[in-house]
Amino acid sequence: MKSFETLGLSRGLAESVKHIGFEIPTPIQENAIPVLLEGNRDFVGLAQTGTGKTAAFGLPLIELCDPDSWETQALILAPTRELCVQIAGDLERFSGSYRKFNLVAVYGGSSISDQIKKIKKGAQIIVATPGRLIDLIGRKAVRLETIRYVVLDEADEMLNMGFKEDLDEILSHTPSDKSTWLFSATMPAEVRRIMKNYMYDPHELTIGEKNSGNTNIEHQFILIREKDRYAVLKRLLDFHPDVFGLIFCRTRVDTQRVADQLIKDGYNADALHGDLTQQQRDKVMKSFRQRAIRVLVATDVAARGIDVDDITHVIHMNIPDEIEFYTHRSGRTARAGKKGISVALATKGELGKIRQIEKMIRTTITRVPIPSGVDICRKRLLALMRRVHDVKVQESAIAGFLPDVYEELKDLSREDIIKRFASIEFNRFLDYYGNVEDPDAGLEGEGRTERYATGSRIFINLGKMDGLDKAGLIELIDECCGLGKKDIGKIELKGAYSFFEIDTANVTIVREGFGDVSFRGRAVRVEVTGKKPTDTKRKKKDKYRKGEVWRSRKGVKV
Ligand code: AMP
Numbered sequence: 005m006k007s008f009e010t011l012g013l014s015r016g017l018a019e020s021v022k023h024i025g026f027e028i029p030t031p032i033q034e035n036a037i038p039v040l041l042e043g044n045r046d047f048v049g050l051a052q053t054g055t056g057k058t059a060a061f062g063l064p065l066i067e068l069c070d071p072d073s074w075e076t077q078a079l080i081l082a083p084t085r086e087l088c089v090q091i092a093g094d095l096e097r098f099s100g101s102y103r104k105f106n107l108v109a110v111y112g113g114s115s116i117s118d119q120i121k122k123i124k125k126g127a128q129i130i131v132a133t134p135g136r137l138i139d140l141i142g143r144k145a146v147r148l149e150t151i152r153y154v155v156l157d158e159a160d161e162m163l164n165m166g167f168k169e170d171l172d173e174i175l176s177h178t179p180s181d182k183s184t185w186l187f188s189a190t191m192p193a194e195v196r197r198i199m200k201n202y203m204y205d206p207h208e209l210t211i212g213e214k215n216s217g218n219t220n221i222e223h224q225f226i227l228i229r230e231k232d233r234y235a236v237l238k239r240l241l242d243f244h245p246d247v248f249g250l251i252f253c254r255t256r257v258d259t260q261r262v263a264d265q266l267i268k269d270g271y272n273a274d275a276l277h278g279d280l281t282q283q284q285r286d287k288v289m290k291s292f293r294q295r296a297i298r299v300l301v302a303t304d305v306a307a308r309g310i311d312v313d314d315i316t317h318v319i320h321m322n323i324p325d326e327i328e329f330y331t332h333r334s335g336r337t338a339r340a341g342k343k344g345i346s347v348a349l350a351t352k353g354e355l356g357k358i359r360q361i362e363k364m365i366r367t368t369i370t371r372v373p374i375p376s377g378v379d380i381c382r383k384r385l386l387a388l389m390r391r392v393h394d395v396k397v398q399e400s401a402i403a404g405f406l407p408d409v410y411e412e413l414k415d416l417s418r419e420d421i422i423k424r425f426a427s428i429e430f431n432r433f434l435d436y437y438g439n440v441e442d443p444d445a446g447l448e449g450e451g452r453t454e455r456y457a458t459g460s461r462i463f464i465n466l467g468k469m470d471g472l473d474k475a476g477l478i479e480l481i482d483e484c485c486g487l488g489k490k491d492i493g494k495i496e497l498k499g500a501y502s503f504f505e506i507d508t509a510n511v512t513i514v515r516e517g518f519g520d521v522s523f524r525g526r527a528v529r530v531e532v533t534g535k536k537p538t539d540t541k542r543k544k545k546d547k548y549r550k551g552e553v554w555r556s557r558k559g560v561k562v
Contacts, residue, residue, distance in 0.1 A: 011037040013063055020100035021063065030056035032211045033063070039207050040064035040185060046206035047185040048199060052331070053158070053311065054339025055211055057187050058094045061155050065129065066099045068153065074106075074126040075150040081134055081174065083161040084308045085111035085282070086289065091157065092131045105129050112136045113282035120145045134162060134170035141177060148177045159188040159195050161308050161332060168194065175202050189331055220338035223369040225348040225358055232443035233321060233349055234265060236374050239443075240319060240347065241271060241299060242433065243375035245387040249317035250310065251301045252333050254325065262321060263301040276302040304329050313339050320348035323357040330361045347372070355459070359508075377437030381430060388429045459493050459505040462514060463533040466523055467498045477502060484528075485510075485517030503533065 006029055008018040029037065032055045040047055041064045051057050061080075069077045082088050092109040099105065108127035110119045112135055123130070123146055130137075130146065140146045154175070156162065162171060175184075184203050188195050199206060228236045241247055253259040256277040263275035274288050274297045285306070291297045293312055302310070304324060315337045324330055330348075337344025348369070350358055362369050375383075413421055466472055472480070474495050481487050481504070493505030506514060511532055521528045 006034050008033075008037075008063070012041045013037065013067060014102075016102040017063060017066060017099070020102040021059065021098055023100055024097055026059065030060075032057050032209070033060045035209050035211070036060040037064055039209075041067060043068050044183060046183055046203040048203070048206045048208045049185070049187045049211070050189075050191055050209065051187060051211040052189050053335045054313075057157070058091055059098060061157075061185050061187065062091070062095045062098050065153060065155070066095065066103060066105070069105060069128060071103045071105055071128070074128065076127050076130055076147060077150065078129045078153040078155070079137075079148065079151050079174075079178070080129070080131045080155040080157060081137070081162065081171070082131065082157045083133065083165055083167070085113055085133060086310060087158065087308070088131045088133055090311050095129065095131075107131065110136045110140060113285075116140070116143075134167040134174060137174055138170050141174070148174070149179060151178045151182050154178055154182055154184045156184065156186040156188075156198070158308070159186050159198060160190045160192055160328070163192070163194040163198075164326070164328065164332075165305065165308070171198065189335060190328055192328060220343050221334050222343070222345045223334070223365070223367055224345060224372045225350045225369050226372055226374055227355075228349050228351060228374065229443065230351050232374075234262065235440075235443055236349055237262070237319065237321065238266075238269065239375045239380060240317075241266075242380045243383055244317065245384060247298060247317050248295065248315055249299045249319055250307060250315055250333075250336050251299055251319045251321060252307065252324070253301060253303060253321045256303055258321065259301050259303050259306075266299060266301065272296065272298040274300060276300055276306045278303065278306055280306075304333065307336065308332065310336055311339070312336075314342065315339070316344060318344065318346045320346070323348055323350055323354045323361070327357060327361050327364060331365065374443055376442045377433075377440065380437055381433045384433050385426055385430050388426065392425070460508045460511050460532050461503055461505050462511075463501060463503055463531045464518070465501050465526070465529045467500050467502045469499050470524060470526070472497065472502070477504065480523070481514070481517075484521050485514050487513065487517075 008021055008026070008029055009015060011029060011034065013021075032049060032051050036047065036049055036057075037060060039045060040061060043064075049057060049060065051060075065078050065080075080088075080091055082091055088109045088111045092107050095105070095107055105128045106126050107129045108119065108122045109131045110123070111133040116136070116139060119136070120140065120143070123140070127146075132140075137146065141148070156171070184206075186195070186199065186203065186206070226236060226240070237251070241249070251262065253262055256279050259277045260275050260279070263273050266273035274291065276285060276288050276292075280288070288297065288300070289310075292300045300307075300310075318334050318337045320330070320333060324333065330346075334344075334346035337346060348354075348358065358369055416424070464477075466477070466480075474497060477495060477497065478489050478492055481492060482489075487506065487510060491506060491510060494503075495505075496503040514530060518528050518530045
C-alpha cells in the first residue's frame with residue numbers, strides 16, 4: 005500500500021498530513037501527486053468532488069512553491085466563495101508547521117479593500133473566484149506575471165456558472181510557461197476548449213469511469229404525481245429518521261417555499277439561495293455543518309462547492325433542467341469513500357430525463373416506492389425503540405428520581421408501559437399518516453410497476469384490428485418473449501398498432517422474441533420508441549412503409 009512519502013512528498017509534509025489523519029492516499033492522490041511534483045506538466049484530472057482532489061493538487065503546490073519568495077507563485081480558481089475558503093483552509097491544514105505560506109482567498113460578497121490589503125502584504129498563493137479576480141485585475145491590485153501554477157478546480161462548474169469570458173481573460177494575464185492543472189467532474193465541450201486553448205499535451209487522469217458518478221452513490225428515483233411532490237418529500241424525510249440531507253430545487257422561490265413549509269411542519273430545515281446575503285448564507289452553512297440543520301434546501305448555484313461530509317441523501321425535488329447538474333448535485337453525498345443516496349422525485353413526464361441521466365452516468369437509477377404510511381410508522385417506531393435500547397443510563401444521576409417514577413407507573417404492566425412509551429412518538433406519525441391516503445395509490449394501475457427501473461416504450465404493429473385486447477397482447481408477449489404481466493408496464497392499444505412499456509434491460513429479449521414471428525399472416529415488427537408519437541408519427545409511419553426499421557424476417561406463424 006502506497007504512503008504519501010512513496011509518492012515523492014517530503015517527510016515533513018507527509019508527517020503533516022498524517023497529523024490531520026491522512027495516512028493512505030486516495031486514488032486521485034496516488035496517481036496525480038507524482039506527476040504534479042514534476043512541476044512542468046499540464047494536467048487534467050477528471051474526478052468527482054469528494055475524491056480528495058484538493059490534497060491531490062494542494063500537496064504538490066506546497067512542495068513546489070518557495071516559502072522564501074514573496075512573489076505570487078500559484079493561483080487556484082474555484083467556482084464559489086465556499087470552495088475558495090475551503091481550499092485555502094485545507095492548504096493551511098496540510099502544510100501545518102511544515103511550511104508557512106501567505107495564502108489569500110478572494111471572492112465576491114466580502115470587502116474588496118480588505119482583500120486588496122491582504123494581497124499587498126504579499127500573497128504567495130491566491131485562491132479566487134473568477135469574478136472577484138477580474139475585479140482585482142481591473143484595479144491593478146494583483147500581479148499574475150509571476151505565477152508558475154494555475155489550478156482550475158471544478159472547471160465544469162465555473163463554465164456552467166458563466167465564467168467562460170472571465171477565465172479567458174484571467175488566463176491571458178498569466179505567463180505562457182506556467183503549468184495549468186485542471187480538475188473537473190465532467191468533460192463538456194467547453195472544458196475541452198479550455199484544454200485545447202490553454203494547455204499543452206496535458207497528462208490526463210480519470211478517476212472512476214468517465215462521466216460515471218461516484219460508485220458509492222446509490223441512484224434512485226420515485227415516480228410521483230406533480231401534486232404530491234411536497235407530500236412525498238415529507239414521507240422520504242420521515243422514512244429516514246437519521247437523514248442529513250441536501251434538497252435541490254430549480255428556483256430560489258421554490259427553494260424558499262419548500263424550506264418554509266418544512267420548518268412549518270417541524271423539520272430542522274433551512275434554505276440556501278442567491279437572495280440571501282453573504283452573512284445569511286454563512287450562518288446557514290455553519291448551522292448545517294454543525295448539524296443544527298438536518299435538511300438544507302438549495303438551488304444549484306448556491307449549493308456549488310458545498311463540501312460537507314456525511315451527507316446521507318441528496319434529494320432532487322425536480323430533475324435539473326441541465327442534466328449535467330445531476331452529477332454536481334449527487335456528488336455532494338458519498339464523499340471521501342462514504343456511501344450516500346441520490347433520490348429524484350420524477351413525474352411520468354420526467355422519465356425521459358431520467359433515461360438521459362442514466363446514459364450520462366452509465367448507471368441504472370432504480371425506482372423505489374413512495375414510503376407508505378405503515379412503513380413510515382414502523383420505521384419511526386423501531387428507530388425510537390433502538391434509541392431507547394441504546395441510550396446511556398446515567399445510573400447515579402437518575403437513581404434518586406426513580407422511586408417517584410416507579411410510583412407513578414405502579415398500576416401499569418410491563419406491556420402497558422412499553423405501549424404507552426412507544427405511543428408518545430408513534431402517535432405523532434399515526435395521527436398524520438393514519439388519516440392520509442398513500443399518494444402512490446392509482447399510479448401502479450396506470451402502468452409502470454416497481455419491478456423495473458426506467459422503462460422503454462415499444463411500438464408493435466398489432467392492435468385492435470388484429471383482434472387483440474390487453475390480455476391478448478400480454479399473452480402474445482409472454483409466448484414470444486417469455487415476459488409475464490409483471491414485466492409489462494403501460495399498454496396503449498390502438499387500431500393497427502399498439503405500444504407497451506418494458507424494462508430497458510428487456511429490450512433485446514423483446515426484439516429477439518418477435519424477430520421471427522408472424523401474427524395472422526402478418527410479419528410482426530417491434531421498435532423502441534420515444535414519447536407518445538406526435539409530429540414524428542407520420543414520418544415514422546413512412547419509414548415503416550419503406551421497411552427501414554427493424555422488422556421480423558423469418559415469418560414464423562403464431
Ligand atoms: P476533497 O475531494 O478534496 O474535497 O476531499 C474530500 C474529503 O476527503 C475531505 O473531507 C478530505 O479531508 C478527505 N480526504 C482527502 N484525502 C484524504 C486521505 N488521503 N485520507 C483521508 N481523508 C482524506
